Amino acid sequence: MENRSESDSFEQKSQVGQRPRPAKREIKFRHSTQFVPILEHLQCSLLVSTYAAGKVVSVGAAEGRLHLGFSNFQQAMGIACGAADSGAADRLAIGGPNVIWLLRDAGELAAKIQPVGVYDGGYLARESxxxxxxxxxxxxxGNEGQLWVVNTLFSCLSTLHEDFNFVPRWRPPFITELSPQDRCHLNGLAMESGRPKLVTALGTSNSARGWRERKQSGGVLMEVESGEVVAEGFCMPHSPRLRDGAAFVLDSGRGRLVRVALNDGTIDEVAAYPGYGRGLALHGQFAFVGMSRARExxxxxxxxxxxxxxxxxxxxVVIDLIAGRSVAYLEFESGVEELFDVQVIPGRRRTVICGPxxxxxxxxPVWVVPPEDRLGSLVAGGDGGFVSRKPRH
Known part of the structure; x- marks a missing residue:
């Protein structure tokens, strides 16, 4: 087992438009001997959001060593990775308390970001x-670059529109109206062919925060198109993911990963783990599960x-889906108490995020400026607009 530590700037919670107030916090972590070889074998890196610590952590491996990078995002929650035709994730969305940050693939520029030659993948903040x-x-x-958002406060799935804070697109049949009351604690989303396929909720209540009354066993996995409950009886479920006609779900309150047969709702335990599960990524034969300590x-x-x-x-925790057991882990011993999302970046061993x-x-600083031969096509009118001219003598 290898033990290492990092010292990183930590931001306090702040409102939109305010710069975070930096202070130093030591983040200590350790990992099992198999964690790095698994990442190197899969030729991938991870992105992990930490809600209370306000960071997105890039987790990579190179030359037998683990590398962690920390980027500040207030109350970072869900991370959406958009895949281009090549299969590489070409864009990211990172959810926060009031904003969603949108980032784009840095392309070849990633290798030039300091320290030069270290990163083979990167994302640059572009919009919020x-x-x-x-x-x-x-x-x-989703399809055509549309971002689907689990809008937990309003108990619905939403998309974005420049004229509105959000556009409600779907809500469970038992939710009778759009209201900011967190009635069922809708939280998890599985996409299929560019459309929402499955969601998880902590209950089926139609009253304000009513899901808390049956949190020990009231959790459900639902199909979006039909609005039907596929499986129930979960304790605070999270992070549904689809694979081979089945759903993998974190039965978080019981600390276990389960497989749900979509044809009959049968639930089978895959493996247990020592934490409250949030964030699930499947890659190869492995499942990467985010574990947290209880907040309150x-x-x-x-x-x-x-x-x-x-x-x-x-x-x-890394779970071998074939063997049905955990085989490796990365643990934060101090500085980070809870995670929310885990995403795999395939084909990238070390990923850097240039955030806000x-x-x-x-x-x-990183600036991306168009080359001069593209200026004309980027400026309205096609003639280049204001361009530099040779001085007259």
Whole structure:
């Protein structure tokens, strides 16, 4: 087992438009001996969002060593990776308390970001969309670059439109009206062929925060198109993912990954893990599961996984789906208490994020400027608009 630590700038929670107030926080972590070889074998890196710590962590491996990078994003929640035709993720969306940040693939520029020659993938912050505090949870890129958002506060799935904070597109049949009351705690989203396929909710209540009354066993997995419940009886489920005609779901309150047969709703346990599960990524024969420690008793009181808080861990556990057991882990020993999302970036061993706060991230500025031979096509009128001329003598 290898033990390492990082010292990183930490931001306090702040409102939109305010720069975070930097302070130093030490983040200590350790990992099992198989964690790095698995990443190297899969030739991928990970992106992990940390809600309370306000960071997106890039996790990569190269030359037998683990590499972590920390980027500041207030209350980072869901991460959506958009895949181009080549299969590489060409865009990201990162959800926050009031905004969704939109990032684009850095392309060949990634190798030139300091330190030069280290990164083979990267994302540059390009835009932010103000949603207001709708409690963004998981998100997914759909057809024609449309972003689908789990709007937890309003108990619906939403898309974005420049004229509105959000556009409600779907809600569970038992939710009778659009209201900011977090009635069922809709949270997880699985996409298929560019459309929402499955969602998870912590309950089927139609009253304000009514899901809390049956949180021990009221969780459901639902099909979006039909609005029907596929499977039920979960304890605070999260992060549904589709593979080979089945759904993998985190039965978070019980600390286990389960497989759900979509034809009859049969639930089979794949493996257990010592934490509250949020964030699930499937790649190859492995599942990468985000684990968190419980935040506070008002929400997690009475939940089975929280009965032994001293045994709970925060980090990523790697589960072999064929063997049905955990085979590796990355654990945050201090500085990070809970994770929300985990995403795989295929084909990229070390990924860097140039986010909205380069000073706090201790990054050098990065500018992307079009080459001169493209200026004419980018400026209205096609003649280049204002262009430099040779001085007259």
């Amino acid at each position: 969309f103000v949603t207001g505090n709708i409690h963004v949870h998981e998100m997914g890129w 008793t008002s929400v997690f009181g009475g939940v089975p996984i929280c009965e032994k808080p001293e045994e709970m861990r925060c980090g990523i 706060y380069p000073v706090e991230d201790e990054q050098l």
